[in-house]
Amino acid sequence: MFYSYPYKALRFPIQCVWLKLNGSWPLSESSRPWKSDSFLATAYVMWAWYVIASVGITISYQTAFLLNNLSDIIITTENCCTTFMGVLNFVRLLHLRLNQSKFRQLIENFSYEIWIPDSSKNNVAADCRRRMITFSIMTSLLACLIIMYCVLPLVEIFFGPAIDAQNKPFPYKMIFPYDAQNSWIRYVLTYIFTSYAGICVVTTLFAEDTILGFFITYTCGQFQLLHQRIAALFADSSAELGENIQLERIKRIVEKHNTVIDFAKRLEDFFNPILLANLMISSVLICMVGFQIITGKNMFIGDYVKFIIYISSALSQLYVLCENGDELIKQSTLTAQILYECQWEGSNRMESHSFTPTNKRIRNHISFMILCSQRPVRITAFKFSTLSLQSFTAILSTSISYFTLLRSVYFDDENKQD
Template sequence: MLFNPKPLMYPANFRFPLQCIWLKFNGSWPLKPKMSGEFEKYFRLLYSTWAWYVVVMVGITIGFQSAFLVNSFGNIMVTTENGCTTFMGMLNFVRLLHLRLHQREFQQLLAQFVKDIWITSSTYPSVERVCVRNMRVFQVISLLQSCLITMYCILPLVELYMLTVNTEPDILDSVPKPFPYKMLFPYDANHGWRYALTYLFTAYAGICVVTTLFAEDSLFGFFAAYTCGQFRILHTQIDNIIPDSYAATRAGRGTEAVYQRECVRRLDRIAEKHCVLFNFVSRMENFFSPILLVNFLLSSVLICMVGFQLVTGKNMFIGDYVKFLVYILSSLSQLFVLCWNGDNIIQNSLEMANHLYACDWECGVKLAAANANINNMHPDEQMKNLAPIVYYSTNTVFRKKLQFMIMRSHRQTCITAMKFSILSLNSFSGLISSSMSYFALLQSFYENEEN
């Protein structure tokens, strides 16, 4: 009942990244476009209800965190510590809301990927292996972020246990209980079943936030890796367009005119696939760019705050130190891998022009029919028995089309954050530079407050 498109060739070998299962658990995965049975309609209603419940749950938890952030705004240390989780929650609340409101676009993107971009191991094994290898980095990042949310959910329980051991029973009820994140509640959440329920509610909201983060990033990397693989396939086809056209012509015992038509036919097929890749990248940009914009706006602030906690934190519990260390590693790696994949798309698209220009369009194929015994003859006899050179060249139609393709390939194919920034390694370096600037500003405020 969930939308699960399959390619026409080798459908059993196709699967989305394992991390995407969390998008299905969180209610963010699109359903099949048509459901006719009563059970399917009932399932659609339940699934949509659950999806909106997850969105509301994350929104309420962010509200609790924001209330604490506003209440402690004057304290730099507390504000930066709470700002890490609050801004992370805001980022992924936008992701959840975006996925929920753009189910049709999500469905179309998945369908186009399966139809036009997927690469099977039986057709291009070397390219497919590179795509699979590029996805391993997302598995590592997913593991890091899973460890992060586990620490956020488990460490407060350890703190609660230590609190019950070291505190007198009559004083324990008046001591504030630890939660996964710093929050301010409009009710008394420190006693009995209300504490347990609030803890579970906010902890699962955090799980939904982090799993949505690495699941959607893994899906983006999946699309980007195989798109770059398709570009590399086109590069190889362009390099071989002249010899392959001649081989096809000679197999059919064709003439020079047949050879020229074969060259044009193969170039048209490459141009058609080139346009398909442009359209898919454009659809990726339309779908992911709002999320990327929010990610770019908040990532530099998040990295700055976590780095500030690591550098200036005094008497920090070892668990909190490890938690912030994993936090900054996962944030930096997540941002770097997104920019790295965007940069790969840019580089592979620009490389098309080099391969098009270097495809031997200017010389074509030179042929000379040689006598089998010509090496044993006298030089004068060799000249007499040497067959004339036959020259197969590309025609004007081929060269004009090639020229247009080169001109188009000079314009980079890229993914932007709502046109404000291009997803590339240059953007990553700019974000790190901004984070360092914010860090220096925060540190100067902190030093002035200390003095």
């Protein structure tokens, strides 16, 4: 039922299993929902829309609480942390569901053009695997975060002080259109429903970021392999190696270079709506979580730890993505330098006193590749911002500005009350 990519040795990161569980993984083209011969495909699509609906409903409950408590800056900022993250991943889930064919095509292109098998006789594949470790760290932090959100209210019920039957805690601050505390059955069902919606939010976040990082990492790996081929292009040039053979080799390098650039463009085209929402919301999230840590009074120790993990996971998630985007820019622009230093002028043949410059067609190919490589390959957020370390520092700077403003407003209000 699920789309089976053509290259069987291809193994996506384990985090991508959650995209299947959340209904976001593309189905095979032969699976036709709403047909009698594809019951599983139809059920899967219905499950995917249920996940989206459950996240949307939970966000609406949180938004109702947010609007009801706008006068309290502490409660508002605390609620914004979970609400904004829910909105971000609601957009992600909706985007993945509405672009299944593009997602399937992207996976297929990656399989044929970018994937570097572990059996390849180079160290690039091993380097790519090492770079993916950072996504495992990010995943661990986010997993700890959602576990704490789902478990801490239960700890408060069973091990904390006695709680009023009408004030039993939920994973997030919410207002319901019904009395969720009227009975234990209603409370438990509401708790499970909202908890699973939160799990879908967080797992979609780290799973989709991981697959984006996976694509970018191996695209950088292809640039590294390209650099190795360019560096060896004229290293074995000797009298018996004809110009036609050299020209054919460089044409293959040009074709591979264009293929990698085209894949990066398709990658940007698919992910840039999600990245735009991510970069816009991240600065607000970091600001508000930091505000909770600094100004929270009489906070339960578990909540304090929860917010520490929250800001750590938010920063790591943003840094890992921006660092991968920055690496793509570096590797793509490094191609121009490698081309210029590949001894295209024939200097390696001077020792044998048989120096002859490369022919004009080869020099033209190299010149065009150098010109093309001077324009960096980058992943953008709808052209508004580039995924790079410069963007990471800009977002942190914006978050600090928001935090300073929010903190001054908070203390001004406190002084007025005193």
